[in-house]
Amino acid sequence: MAQANDxxxxxxxxxxxxxRGRNAFARGTxxxxxxxxxxxxxxxxxxxxxxxxxxxxxxxxxGTLHAAxxxxxxxxxxxxxxDRWTLVLFAHPKCPCTRATVGELARIIHHGGxxxxxxxxxxxxxxxxxxxxxxxxxxxxxxKRIPGVSVTADVGGDEAHxxxxxxxxxVLLYDPAGNLKFRGGITASRGHSGDNLGRTxxxxxxxxxxxxxxxxxxxxxxLGIELEEx
Numbered sequence: 001m002a003q004a005n006d007x008x009x010x011x012x013x014x015x016x017x018x019x020r021g022r023n024a025f026a027r028g029t030x031x032x033x034x035x036x037x038x039x040x041x042x043x044x045x046x047x048x049x050x051x052x053x054x055x056x057x058x059x060x061x062x063g064t065l066h067a068a069x070x071x072x073x074x075x076x077x078x079x080x081x082x083d084r085w086t087l088v089l090f091a092h093p094k095c096p097c098t099r100a101t102v103g104e105l106a107r108i109i110h111h112g113g114x115x116x117x118x119x120x121x122x123x124x125x126x127x128x129x130x131x132x133x134x135x136x137x138x139x140x141x142x143x144k145r146i147p148g149v150s151v152t153a154d155v156g157g158d159e160a161h162x163x164x165x166x167x168x169x170x171v172l173l174y175d176p177a178g179n180l181k182f183r184g185g186i187t188a189s190r191g192h193s194g195d196n197l198g199r200t201x202x203x204x205x206x207x208x209x210x211x212x213x214x215x216x217x218x219x220x221x222x223l224g225i226e227l228e229e230x
Contacts, residue, residue, distance in 0.1 A: 062217035063167030065184060066227055072178035073162045080178050081117040085206055090160055091143070092168035093122045093135040095221035097190040101169040102139060104186040104199045106146045112206035113148055120146075121154040123165075123223045129155055160225045169220030173202055181205055184216030191219075 072080045080086040089105060091098045102120070109118060120143040128134040135153045143151045154160055163172055173182040182205060186198035198216040205211055 063220055065218055066164040068164050068172050068180055068183045070180050072174055076162050078119055083176055085116045086174045087118045088172045089120045090165035090170045091122050092221045092223055093137045093139055095168040097220045098168045100187045100191045100193045102142045103193050108202055109146050115206045118149045120151045121159055123157045123160050124153045124155045125224055126156040157225045160223055164227055166225050166227050167218045167220050170218050182214055185218035187219055189219055
């Protein structure tokens with residue numbers, strides 16, 4: 001009889017201990033709205049920061065910049081000016097990043113157009129040669145609106161090959177003697193308008209004839225021209 005009582009007491013204690021443990025676990029794992037909101041805010045902040053980082057990386061991801069001809073190519077269909085600076089801008093007609101470049105070119109022309117002859121060449125792949133309006137985009141129209149700028153299609157990228165242009169937005173500046181003085185972009189990043197080293201460098205060449213900078217990074221889409229790395 002005593003053993004039965006002891007067994008009953010033991011089972012009762014075990015039941016009580018189990019109940020206490022279950023209640024403690026429930027209290028420890030009880031949903032806490034404040035903690036959940038804090039975690040959610042931290043996770044959202046991490047996602048936003050990661051997204052902004054990817055955008056920043058894309059905007060500052062420079063394109064390929066090859067060594068352009070040091071003297072104006074003799075076989076080019078374009079003729080350089082004998083008494084003014086000659087600027088050539090290579091562009092992809094469907095590159096959204098290049099809209100800012102065209103805007104910066106308009107500012108350059110506005111301040112030094114009388115000392116500059118400018119060409120904008122929109123590279124048109126041979127695969128699109130039978131599509132007459134393929135290159136006539138809003139970007140083409142924007143370039144055409146710049147006073148005194150010649151806008152033409154570079155069908156098959158022949159001129160891009162001659163001048164070793166691989167990235168939309170590339171600007172080459174030659175002096176009146178046909179010598180290359182500057183190559184690179186005239187924006188600070190992809191699609192970014194505003195003051196930048198490239199535009200300032202071109203403007204300084206036009207006003208002072210020289211500067212310490214001869215190249216900058218170029219930001220834009222690939223032109224689809226296969227050139228060896230330099």
